Amino acid sequence: MEKIWRFGHLDDGRAVHAYRLQGEAGVAADILDLGGVLARLVVPGAGGPVDAILRLADARAYFADPAYLGILVGRYGNRIGGARFSLDGRAYTLAANEGRNHLHGGMLGFGRRLWEVIEYRPDMLVLQYHSPDGEEGYPGNLDVRATYRLEGASLVLDFEARCDAATPFNPTHHPYFNLAGDPAVPASAQVLQVPADGYLPVDAELIPNGAVAGVAGTAFDFRSARTLDAAFDPADPQLQACGGYDHCLVLESARDCAAMLYSPHSGVAMRIDCDAPGLQLYGGHGLDRQHPGLGRGVCLEPQGFPDAPNQPAFPDAILRPGTAFRRRIGYRFAMPGRDRGWDAVAAALQRN
Structure with a gap:
């Protein structure tokens, strides 16, 4: 049965609506037409349904949110240094919304825009947005479609986009996960595994310095599963400069998934699948x-490299006319049970 309701109004009077997706495997998601926000995600846990992400009260709270909870991020996820770049011999200036830098698409980005609902079914929602030439400083008209779909115990997000002029494009998704489902349980108590053998060191403004550093022997090595608390090194200069983890992990080209996360407290585990080259932690x-x-929650954002338009050695993040952009982010959930060993957690996520 379809379920749609009004989630509040913006200050200019526009109504925001929520759309409920409900799957047979017990996964449920509420999605807003404002920014494509994933406003609620419920999954089965050892003691009953678990709220897997952090959420806010109403539309105005999401519109004003400086932390980008749950939004579809674009045109460019993460940071572009100096809010400028050059492309095909022309210089462009973007909206500077984090000091002198550009973050998550600018002042409004994709996350504070109302998207058009193209199709809605109990297990699927298709949203569309037209980003006009010059919006936030980006060149070219861009049409992007985002499809949320429940498939068994998975929530799948598909991005598709086309443009009429070359433009930086690096969409991602920004939910904050605490699979414990209890704000009293630290998000850093979750166990994380990421198949990444490198990470991007950043400067004091969180802009990559152009190097790819190895993770071996550092706080950024999650190739073997461990809690974020166990990995954290307060003496690490990168963590000191950023106040914690806010770094792009460089995913291995031959990998089974992008990340796995597990809460020993709720027994819930999650696997993220995506072909993007990086994962922002x-x-x-x-x-x-x-x-x-x-x-707190932990963001695990599959994406291209931050500041790639200014870093020639980074993977290309320019979308050009005649090319269809496609990226899928899949969140697969399982319930291996509380306080399980990592082999059992990984096996449960493989079965689902």
Whole structure:
């Protein structure tokens, strides 16, 4: 049965609606037409349904949110240094919304725009947005479609896009996961595995310095599963400069998945699948200031490399006319049970 309801209004009077997706495997998701926000995600846990992500109260809260909870990110996820880049011999200036830099698409980006609902079924929602030439400083008209779909115990997000002029394009998704389902349980107590043998060191403004550093022997090595608490090294200069994890992990080209996350407290595990070259790991430390009392969640954002338009050695992140962009992010859930060993967790995620 379809379920749609009004989720509040923006300050200019426009109504925001929520759309419920409900699957047979017990996974349920609420998605807003504002920014394509994933406003609620419920999965089966050892003690009953678990709220897997952090969420806010209403449309105005999401529109004003400085932490980007749950949004579809674009045109460019992460940062572009100096809010500028050159493309095909021409210089472009973008909206500077994090100091002198450009973050997550600018002042409004994709996450504070109302998207058009193209199709809605109990297990699927298709959203569409037209980004006009010059929006936030980007060149060219861009048409992007985002499809959320429940497939068994998985929530799948598909991006598709076309443009009429070359433009940087690096969409991603920004939910904050705490699979414990309890804000009293630290998100850093979750166990994380990421098949990444490198990461991108950043400067004081969180812009990559152009190098790819090896993770071996560092706080960024999650090739073997461990909690974020266990991995964290307060003496690491990169973690000191950023206040915590806010780094792009460089995923191995031959890999089975992009990441796996597990809460020993709820027994819930999640696997992320995506073909993007990087995975931004953000520990949510900014939430203590931005949303006191909300708790923390961990962001795991599959994406291209930050500042790639200014870094020739990074994988290309330019979408050109005549090329169809496609990227799939799949979140697969399982319930191996509380306090299980990692072999059991990985096996449960393989079965689902």
